[in-house]
Amino acid sequence: TTSSSNALAIQVDAEGKVKYDAIARRGHNEKRIIHSSFKDLIPLRQRADVGEISLDRPSEEEVQASKERTAKALAVLVSGAAAAQRPKNVKGTSRKEPTYVRYTPANQMGDNSKKQDRIIKIVERQEDPMAPPKFKHKKIPRGPPSPPAPVMHSPPRKLTAEDQE
8 A cells, every 4th residue: 555645764774874864865866966964075085985986087978878868958948948938828829710600591571582501611810919909908996095093192181271371
């Protein structure tokens, strides 16, 4: 049974220590280099557990493979950026399929002669993409603002003779 929980199972390395970098590695493939411990800060040449570091040039096949991977990744990025630039709904580009209607003319003004059925093709008229908009958006006047905050005054009192002086 597969659980729908997104909890991460505890992983242990060869020495039995818990691998806490499983959280950082989640959602990345195995080739991705993720520095998650203190020893990753030490330069490779000064580390004891690394062994011999190969500094010779990569083979032509490795260079080509890396070049193709990079080109594919860049193509994906460029196509996404180009798609974002393209307008999504330009007036008059998408047209509906034409519909066909059978039409029989009605008898008019006492004309009882046999009339021919016609098949009429109904097509949506092409719209000029540069035409100005037909309808203007009307602005609705705003509603009344919220009432002003009450100002607290001391209760009014009558002026005394001294105050009037």
